[in-house]
Amino acid sequence: MNLIAFSLLLSVTAYSTAGGVDFGAGIWDLLAGTSARGREARALIDHAMAPVWEVNNVWLAFAIVLCWTGFPIFFQSTFLSLYPLFSLALIGLILRGAFFAFRHVADDPRSHRIADLVFGASSLLTPFFFAASLGAIASGRVGIAGPSQSVLAASFSPMSISFGLVSLAATAFSGASFLVGDARRYGAAELVGYFRRRAVAAALVLIVIGSMALLTIALQAAPLFRSMLAGPGLPFVLVTMILTPVVAVLHWRGIFRWYRVLTVAAVGSMVMAWGFAQSPYLLPGQLTIEQASAPPATQALLLIVAAALLLVIVPAMALLYYLDQRSALDVPEA
Amino acid sequence: MTSTVWLAGESALLPSRIQMAFTLASHVLLVPLGVALPTLTLLMEGIGIARNDPVALKIARRWSVVMAVQFAVGAVTGTILSFEFGILWPRMMGRFGAAIGLGFAIEGLAFFLEAIFIGIYLYGWERLPRRTHFLLGLVLPPAGLLGAFGVLSANSFMNTPGGVTLQAGRLVDVDVVAALFTRALGYEFWHFLIAIYMTAGFAVASVYAVAWLRGRRDHYQKLAFLVPFTVAAALTPVQLVVGDLSARALVGDQPAKFAAIELTWRTREQNPEVIGGLIDDAGDVRFGIAVPVLDSILVGYSPNAVVRGLTDFAANARPSTVEANIAHLAFDAMVGLGLAGAALAAWYFWVLLRRRRLPDSVWFYRLAALAGAGCYLAVEAGWVTTEVGRQPWIVYGLMRVSDAVTSAPASFVWTMLATLVAVYALIAYFFVTLLLRLAARWRREDEKSPTAPEEGAPYGPRPARFPELGS
Numbered sequence: 001m002n003l004i005a006f007s008l009l010l011s012v013t014a015y016s017t018a019g020g021v022d023f024g025a026g027i028w029d030l031l032a033g034t035s036a037r038g039r040e041a042r043a044l045i046d047h048a049m050a051p052v053w054e055v056n057n058v059w060l061a062f063a064i065v066l067c068w069t070g071f072p073i074f075f076q077s078t079f080l081s082l083y084p085l086f087s088l089a090l091i092g093l094i095l096r097g098a099f100f101a102f103r104h105v106a107d108d109p110r111s112h113r114i115a116d117l118v119f120g121a122s123s124l125l126t127p128f129f130f131a132a133s134l135g136a137i138a139s140g141r142v143g144i145a146g147p148s149q150s151v152l153a154a155s156f157s158p159m160s161i162s163f164g165l166v167s168l169a170a171t172a173f174s175g176a177s178f179l180v181g182d183a184r185r186y187g188a189a190e191l192v193g194y195f196r197r198r199a200v201a202a203a204l205v206l207i208v209i210g211s212m213a214l215l216t217i218a219l220q221a222a223p224l225f226r227s228m229l230a231g232p233g234l235p236f237v238l239v240t241m242i243l244t245p246v247v248a249v250l251h252w253r254g255i256f257r258w259y260r261v262l263t264v265a266a267v268g269s270m271v272m273a274w275g276f277a278q279s280p281y282l283l284p285g286q287l288t289i290e291q292a293s294a295p296p297a298t299q300a301l302l303l304i305v306a307a308a309l310l311l312v313i314v315p316a317m318a319l320l321y322y323l324d325q326r327s328a329l330d331v332p333e334a
Numbered sequence: 335m336t337s338t339v340w341l342a343g344e345s346a347l348l349p350s351r352i353q354m355a356f357t358l359a360s361h362v363l364l365v366p367l368g369v370a371l372p373t374l375t376l377l378m379e380g381i382g383i384a385r386n387d388p389v390a391l392k393i394a395r396r397w398s399v400v401m402a403v404q405f406a407v408g409a410v411t412g413t414i415l416s417f418e419f420g421i422l423w424p425r426m427m428g429r430f431g432a433a434i435g436l437g438f439a440i441e442g443l444a445f446f447l448e449a450i451f452i453g454i455y456l457y458g459w460e461r462l463p464r465r466t467h468f469l470l471g472l473v474l475p476p477a478g479l480l481g482a483f484g485v486l487s488a489n490s491f492m493n494t495p496g497g498v499t500l501q502a503g504r505l506v507d508v509d510v511v512a513a514l515f516t517r518a519l520g521y522e523f524w525h526f527l528i529a530i531y532m533t534a535g536f537a538v539a540s541v542y543a544v545a546w547l548r549g550r551r552d553h554y555q556k557l558a559f560l561v562p563f564t565v566a567a568a569l570t571p572v573q574l575v576v577g578d579l580s581a582r583a584l585v586g587d588q589p590a591k592f593a594a595i596e597l598t599w600r601t602r603e604q605n606p607e608v609i610g611g612l613i614d615d616a617g618d619v620r621f622g623i624a625v626p627v628l629d630s631i632l633v634g635y636s637p638n639a640v641v642r643g644l645t646d647f648a649a650n651a652r653p654s655t656v657e658a659n660i661a662h663l664a665f666d667a668m669v670g671l672g673l674a675g676a677a678l679a680a681w682y683f684w685v686l687l688r689r690r691r692l693p694d695s696v697w698f699y700r701l702a703a704l705a706g707a708g709c710y711l712a713v714e715a716g717w718v719t720t721e722v723g724r725q726p727w728i729v730y731g732l733m734r735v736s737d738a739v740t741s742a743p744a745s746f747v748w749t750m751l752a753t754l755v756a757v758y759a760l761i762a763y764f765f766v767t768l769l770l771r772l773a774a775r776w777r778r779e780d781e782k783s784p785t786a787p788e789e790g791a792p793y794g795p796r797p798a799r800f801p802e803l804g805s
Contacts, residue, residue: 061416068420094757097409098760145428301439305440
């Protein structure tokens with residue numbers, strides 16, 4: 001795996017973890033219901049997402065730019081084969097952005113309810129269909145310069161659907177896990193318990209769905225399965241398999257240490273496991289990273305951009321998170 | 335475009351072009367305030383700090399809320415555009431991604447910086463020391479500039495591709511600097527940059543021109559009108575020069591586009607400048623006003639300068655007459671609006687410099703109230719000119735739009751287009767509602783107490799505890 005491919009995988013991982021937390025919050029928003037407790041949960045979700053969700057979304061834009069600049073042929077092949085998946089993910093993305101903003105505008109209860117509903121429902125669409133596209137790529141049904149079968153068969157397969165389901169469970173899991181932290185920050189004791197229970201439940205669901213997905217990979221993409229369990233994917237598979245239950249136990253026992261970092265590590269490792277297991281192929285069995293790579297000069301510029309990202313953006317992002325957390329801590333007790 | 339394509343629904347070319355035009359035209363509306371409003375806001379904040387003027391700080395803070403809402407919507411519509419390159423034009427990116435993508439990679443970096451520092455700037459009001467807050471905000475204007483550079487570099491590559499080596503249609507080598515800085519960038523960048531600063535300035539000022547017309551004449555209104563209007567008015571004459579240079583550069587860089595803009599059918603000397611009018615397939619121009627030999631003089635400073643016509647190019651390598659008409663009328667609209675803006679700017683500076691005060695004519699403020707909308711129209715017209723004028727090429731001379739288009743069925747793209755139109759209409763409705771509601775709230779607050787600080791604006795600093803949990 002060269003540095004550009006690694007940067008691409010990192011961007012996808014960053015989006016899945018950072019963006020995933022936001023999508024997960026949206027899922028819990030959808031499931032919060034109309035009870036008093038549900039309304040409190042929704043208020044917390046609103047509050048936790050507002051400052052950072054746009055920054056998280058930039059990872060997606062960056063991944064796509066790295067993809068078409070660094071691996072143009074791969075980009076073309078993927079979009080020619082999987083445009084239905086990307087279109088659905090995209091529709092989810094706009095609806096979610098629009099209705100998240102609209103929640104702040106709507107003042108009568110009915111339109112507020114509609115805004116909540118669309119916001120929540122679209123939080124299901126995007127993580128499902130983006131992850132499904134990774135599953136479709138892993139299934140080998142994306143051919144060079146077009147689908148090897150029909151577009152529908154390439155887009156909707158056991159692999160793509162199981163990747164999508166894993167993504168939903170993983171975002172729900174990481175969303176709940178982080179909301180525990182937000183509830184603690186704002187001193188909302190009841191909501192800490194509320195989201196702890198949900199984090200544990202989501203972890204269990206994730207373990208079940210994840211195992212079923214592994215089975216699907218074994219049946220549908222044997223070479224990928226081999227390198228996940230006996231190749232470069234293995235360390236990441238192990239990290240996920242160990243950390244997901246560990247985080248569940250931390251929440252179960254109410255131990256509020258390390259759980260957020262470990263959540264990110266657990267979810268991020270799933271993406272890494274897929275990426276490393278599939279390497280050196282971008283399209284399994286058909287197109288390697290080397291074959292798809294842009295000319296060296298382009299790669300050099302991309303490396304400079306990636307380095308700038310590391311040197312400038314990461315510290316700036318740390319500053320934003322720091323200020324965000326500090327401002328919450330600054331609050332005098334009511 | 336033949337009508338059979340529309341009816342048979344075999345190729346997705348037509349709906350793809352409409353979808354791209356629709357989403358791009360929508361996104362372009364958000365760009366001026368997205369890129370240039372931070373500068374105006376910082377200018378206002380700087381005035382507030384330097385003169386210790388709480389009104390200026392309040393204006394800056396309110397603008398920053400508008401800036402953030404804008405940015406949020408622009409981030410969404412911009413992300414859609416990047417996916418459309420894959421969904422609608424996968425073959426362009428497949429062949430030229432390694433070159434076009436360079437500008438977008440730089441833009442991605444700038445996008446990150448803007449997203450982060452808009453967050454910091456917004457949440458830092460009253461939380462960070464004033465000077466620190468201002469200094470952190472200073473990252474925003476150059477980040478916006480860098481982003482605009484990236485996007486315009488990509489668009490310039492499509493207009494005047496360079497820095498690439500092709501073998502049998504495959505891109506085998508890229509000269510990064512040459513591909514980033516193609517010929518068109520030299521004028522496109524400055525032309526667009528000035529355009530968005532003018533638009534932001536006139537658009538923001540138009541809000542306070544309306545306030546003046548409604549009878550509000552306090553320090554707040556005056557300051558909020560004066561700063562953006564002065565910036566925009568000062569740029570207007572510069573834009574006339576840069577715009578003229580841009581049009582002139584097309585003569586050499588994209589002669590077919592220039593012929594379309596000027597509705598020149600046959601190559602000739604003493605070419606008239608056609609204002610308005612429509613050309614038909616026989617090359618006859620109707621309804622327009624032709625100023626004799628002016629085009630030749632503008633192009634070559636001589637009545638006998640030769641101007642190339644559309645028929646100089648093969649029929650499949652030049653804009654169709656429909657496209658030429660669209661590009662021509664868009665160009666005329668842009669130039670007309672630019673000249674109108676220059677007249678308004680001249681009026682403004684005349685009063686300001688001669689009488690040492692702001693104009694007090696109702697007609698001046700009526701026109702100033704329209705200037706913002708006029709600028710948005712001009713920006714749209716400019717994009718129509720450059721994009722439609724480049725047809726049938728997606729990358730000028732190297733790849734046709736029809737060779738870049740997706741193989742998705744037309745029905746799929748039509749469906750997606752319909753969905754996007756519906757969602758964009760909703761977004762536009764929310765966006766306008768939100769801004770109007772903010773404006774109404776600010777007016778109410780100002781009537782109660784003109785100097786009270788802001789609280790609890792959406793996207794603004796959050797209240798201490800979220801309300802539903804508050805005691």
